[in-house]
Amino acid sequence: MADRIALTINGHPMETTAETSVASAVMQASGGVTRRSVTGEPRGPLCGMGVCFECRVTIDGVPHQRSCQTSCQPGMRVDSNPNFNASEASVTTLRSGSEMNADVLVVGAGPAGMAAACCAAEAGKRVVLIDDNPHAGGQIWRHDPAKAPSKHAATWIERMRRHPIEFMTTAQIIAAPAEGKMLAETAGGLVTLRFARMILACGARERFLPFPGWTLPGIFGAGGLQALVKSGFSVNERKVVVAGSGPLLLAVAAYLRKRGADVRLIAEQTRASLLRFGASLVWNQPSKLTEAISLRWQLRGISYRTAWPIRANGANCLESVTLTDGSRSWTEPCDALACGFGLVANLELPTLLGCAISNGAVQVDRWQQTSKPGIYAIGELTGVGGIDKALVEGQIAGWAAADQPNQAAAFLSERDQAARFVHLLDDTFALRQELRSLPDAETIVCRCEDVRFGRLSHFTSFRDAKLQTRCGMGSCQGRICGPAVQFLFGWSSDTIRPPILPTALANLADS
Amino acid sequence: MNGYDVAILGAGIVGAACARALATAGMRVIILDRAPIGSGATAAGMGHLVVLDDSDAQFALTRFSCQLWNELAPLLPTDCEHMHSGTLWVASDDEEMAAVRSKHTYYQERGVATEILDGKAIADAEPNLRPGMAGGLRVRDDGLVYPPCAARWFIEKAQEFGATLRLNADVVGIDNNAIQLADGSRVVCDKIVHATGTWTRHLFPQLPMRPKKGHLVITDRYPGFITHPIVELGYLKSAHGGQRASVAFNLQPRKTGQMLLGSSRQIDTETRAIEPHMLGRMIARALEFMPTLSRLSAIRTWTGFRAATPDSLPLIGPATDRPGQVLATGHEGLGITTSLATAELIVAHLTGRTPPIPLAPYLPSRFAEGGAHG
Numbered sequence: 092m093a094d095r096i097a098l099t100i101n102g103h104p105m106e107t108t109a110e111t112s113v114a115s116a117v118m119q120a121s122g123g124v125t126r127r128s129v130t131g132e133p134r135g136p137l138c139g140m141g142v143c144f145e146c147r148v149t150i151d152g153v154p155h156q157r158s159c160q161t162s163c164q165p166g167m168r169v170d171s172n173p174n175f176n177a178s179e180a181s182v183t184t185l186r187s188g189s190e191m192n193a194d195v196l197v198v199g200a201g202p203a204g205m206a207a208a209c210c211a212a213e214a215g216k217r218v219v220l221i222d223d224n225p226h227a228g229g230q231i232w233r234h235d236p237a238k239a240p241s242k243h244a245a246t247w248i249e250r251m252r253r254h255p256i257e258f259m260t261t262a263q264i265i266a267a268p269a270e271g272k273m274l275a276e277t278a279g280g281l282v283t284l285r286f287a288r289m290i291l292a293c294g295a296r297e298r299f300l301p302f303p304g305w306t307l308p309g310i311f312g313a314g315g316l317q318a319l320v321k322s323g324f325s326v327n328e329r330k331v332v333v334a335g336s337g338p339l340l341l342a343v344a345a346y347l348r349k350r351g352a353d354v355r356l357i358a359e360q361t362r363a364s365l366l367r368f369g370a371s372l373v374w375n376q377p378s379k380l381t382e383a384i385s386l387r388w389q390l391r392g393i394s395y396r397t398a399w400p401i402r403a404n405g406a407n408c409l410e411s412v413t414l415t416d417g418s419r420s421w422t423e424p425c426d427a428l429a430c431g432f433g434l435v436a437n438l439e440l441p442t443l444l445g446c447a448i449s450n451g452a453v454q455v456d457r458w459q460q461t462s463k464p465g466i467y468a469i470g471e472l473t474g475v476g477g478i479d480k481a482l483v484e485g486q487i488a489g490w491a492a493a494d495q496p497n498q499a500a501a502f503l504s505e506r507d508q509a510a511r512f513v514h515l516l517d518d519t520f521a522l523r524q525e526l527r528s529l530p531d532a533e534t535i536v537c538r539c540e541d542v543r544f545g546r547l548s549h550f551t552s553f554r555d556a557k558l559q560t561r562c563g564m565g566s567c568q569g570r571i572c573g574p575a576v577q578f579l580f581g582w583s584s585d586t587i588r589p590p591i592l593p594t595a596l597a598n599l600a601d602s
Numbered sequence: 603m604n605g606y607d608v609a610i611l612g613a614g615i616v617g618a619a620c621a622r623a624l625a626t627a628g629m630r631v632i633i634l635d636r637a638p639i640g641s642g643a644t645a646a647g648m649g650h651l652v653v654l655d656d657s658d659a660q661f662a663l664t665r666f667s668c669q670l671w672n673e674l675a676p677l678l679p680t681d682c683e684h685m686h687s688g689t690l691w692v693a694s695d696d697e698e699m700a701a702v703r704s705k706h707t708y709y710q711e712r713g714v715a716t717e718i719l720d721g722k723a724i725a726d727a728e729p730n731l732r733p734g735m736a737g738g739l740r741v742r743d744d745g746l747v748y749p750p751c752a753a754r755w756f757i758e759k760a761q762e763f764g765a766t767l768r769l770n771a772d773v774v775g776i777d778n779n780a781i782q783l784a785d786g787s788r789v790v791c792d793k794i795v796h797a798t799g800t801w802t803r804h805l806f807p808q809l810p811m812r813p814k815k816g817h818l819v820i821t822d823r824y825p826g827f828i829t830h831p832i833v834e835l836g837y838l839k840s841a842h843g844g845q846r847a848s849v850a851f852n853l854q855p856r857k858t859g860q861m862l863l864g865s866s867r868q869i870d871t872e873t874r875a876i877e878p879h880m881l882g883r884m885i886a887r888a889l890e891f892m893p894t895l896s897r898l899s900a901i902r903t904w905t906g907f908r909a910a911t912p913d914s915l916p917l918i919g920p921a922t923d924r925p926g927q928v929l930a931t932g933h934e935g936l937g938i939t940t941s942l943a944t945a946e947l948i949v950a951h952l953t954g955r956t957p958p959i960p961l962a963p964y965l966p967s968r969f970a971e972g973g974a975h976g
Contacts, residue, residue: 154899551638554641555641558645558750559639559754565901590900595897595898596863596888596889596895596900599885600882601886
């Protein structure tokens with residue numbers, strides 16, 4: 092039985108369990124609302140993984156904290172709708188000045204990063220592994236206090252434990268001030284990381300596409316809702332619609348069902364994808380086919396349709412979602428909509444470092460090395476392809492960065508096979524044209540600054556739209572609206588500058 | 603009709619203000635830029651509308667321009683985020699308080715409303731300043747604006763009076779009052795106004811103008827954290843004058859509740875990249891004045907280049923040896939403030955009217971051999 096923790100939310104005492112995220116606790120206390128947008132709309136968490144900034148709250152007097160990335164602590168004071176009071180903001184210098192040195196620095200502790208860290212450590216290198224979550228596992232093996240890790244995940248977690256890997260959790264890289272040097276923000280202050288080689292395993296986030304009503308609390312990413320449930324948000328006996336695109340939808344639906352949700356419908360925007368996808372798997376990835384069959388069994392009785400959401404309905408939170416199959420539309424009452432349209436790589440850090448990027452993926456050589464010597468990229472960064480590709484690329488990069496090319500070479504053919512899955516995913520789950528016409532003039536595209544579709548449609552570049560409307564200029568810095576405007580208007584994002592995540596001013600000051 | 607009375611190169615705030623003024627005066631105007639409206643130094647600037655007294659000529663131009671901004675303020679659309687904020691000049695010690703008093707006298711004698719604040723009064727005015735400031739000077743009628751939207755609005759006004767806007771227009775050369783563009787087309791016009799900031803050097807390599815790089819940071823939203831633009835009084839001595847890289851405390855509120863933090867100055871660098879050491883020095887300077895900033899979230903940083911002249915005054919008026927071509931550039935860090943006054947001077951010059959303030963101190967000929975000011 093997990094420990095009980097007492098904290099205060101919006102002035103009211105509340106009890107929760109250890110390892111519950113502040114986001115989940117606030118949603119429970121406030122009917123799903125974590126903040127008011129700049130135009131006063133109620134908002135709840137969307138991504139569940141620290142990207143969207145919709146879950147920002149004031150924690151112990153410090154505003155704009157991402158509650159999904161913060162675990163509840165005894166005595167914590169959380170305010171989800173504060174009037175900012177400057178005098179309450181504590182005056183502490185966060186800069187701790189501590190330093191860590193690594194032969195190999197691995198950024199991201201999902202399967203790719205875990206594998207890379209293990210191999211480099213087994214080769215005798217001093218390895219520092221850094222992740223912004225409280226536990227290893229990334230999104231796909233995200234820690235779940237309610238459930239033991241899968242056998243596959245447990246194998247790698249155990250392998251990590253056997254080596255002296257320095258694992259920094261709840262730590263974000265914010266800047267790369269010089270070659271071989273990174274700044275990380277941690278709970279204990281700012282840490283300077285010095286390294287000889289670096290392996291980037293920053294993973295991916297969900298792609299969100301705007302449609303009328305999509306900003307209502309109760310609408311989450313598909314992986315987003317799963318992450319929030321893992322951190323303590325209850326979906327027990329709630330009616331859930333899972334929608335969007337990609338194999339993630341099935342895994343999420345199965346997970347939510349196990350956790351007591353009444354999954355009403357899985358709506359996949361691509362027609363007959365499962366059939367075609369399954370047939371290709373037989374040829375390409377027999378192991379994945381077994382997975383798919385097992386999933387299908389877990390999802391028995393749940394309606395699976397070729398459809399996509401066209402409108403979410405509700406006054407202050409989600410009440411129902413209207414979907415269409417292209418010829419007919421209908422409305423599905425629900426308490427939650429888990430909706431993501433595939434994944435996009437988290438390219439901010441590789442972009443900041445100047446790594447060559449093409450078609451949304453970091454370009455790498457056969458050893459996973461980027462265009463920047465000594466910097467490697469693995470997993471979703473080099474093409475969204477799931478866990479097998481992540482693990483094998485992680486092992487190649489881990490050995491290669493530790494100057495063990497013979498060890499790395501053993502995985503090359505396996506990698507080439509896993510990489511085919513990238514194209515299979517791309518082809519199978521290509522987004523349909525109709526999704527471009529979902530937003531109406533009033534639909535918000537940039538959730539940070541509440542910029543509506545109607546204000547954006549006449550601009551010719553993201554830069555122009557940013558300057559005139561603030562689209563993409565809020566806390567998330569275009570992480571959510573960037574992929575959306577790329578899909579809607581063909582705009583590409585411009586340059587990345589430090590800090591790559593919002594950080595305390597003191598962390599950027601010269602000491 | 604074939605051709606324009608005036609072609610304006612540059613859709614930054616200076617070019618945009620010139621376009622509005624010239625079109626309103628009845629001229630046929632075309633505005634050319636290779637990039638979106640207000641996306642150069644205009645996008646990088648803080649948008650502080652400020653009267654400065656570095657020199658009498660600078661005072662005359664900034665003062666006149668701030669009056670124009672205040673007249674215009676009620677007409678500006680909300681996305682221009684105009685604020686009648688005043689400016690708070692902060693003095694750390696007695697020496698700087700002496701400077702406060704002489705600045706006060708100078709402004710008062712010329713009709714600019716100012717008020718001396720002692721240590722207690724400045725703490726009341728901005729409670730987040732560190733305790734123990736000597737005092738400061740509040741300039742009542744300075745303001746703030748969001749420059750890219752102001753530039754766009756100026757151009758919209760010009761278009762209402764018949765002006766033409768052509769973006770993605772890359773100028774490759776000028777001959778006989780025709781502008782050649784990279785796509786092979788030509789724009790025929792009687793006069794050309796160059797309002798292209800530091801880029802003007804590409805067409806006028808002899809101009810005594812250098813880019814001065816600046817870094818800026820914007821914070822998340824903290825409504826009420828400060829209410830005035832706050833600038834250290836040492837700003838002029840620490841940031842404006844010297845040749846070395848320098849920083850000064852300069853913090854400005856925005857209508858959104860965000861804050862813009864500057865400032866830094868560097869010459870002899872043309873890289874756009876953030877330089878962590880300069881950024882770090884600039885923030886460290888701010889924390890000396892306002893330690894409570896330390897926990898606030900910085901969400902974005904950027905750099906920009908000011909077009910700086912040796913005497914810190916802009917280049918406004920006919921280009922020497924280039925008949926029909928007029929400069930409106932070299933505004934250094936004051937382009938947003940002085941855009942409106944610059945536009946009035948350009949209109950007067952091109953229409954033969956008497957300028958509203960003497961043009962002589964800003965004439966490009968002052969730097970020509972044998973020019974008025976050498």
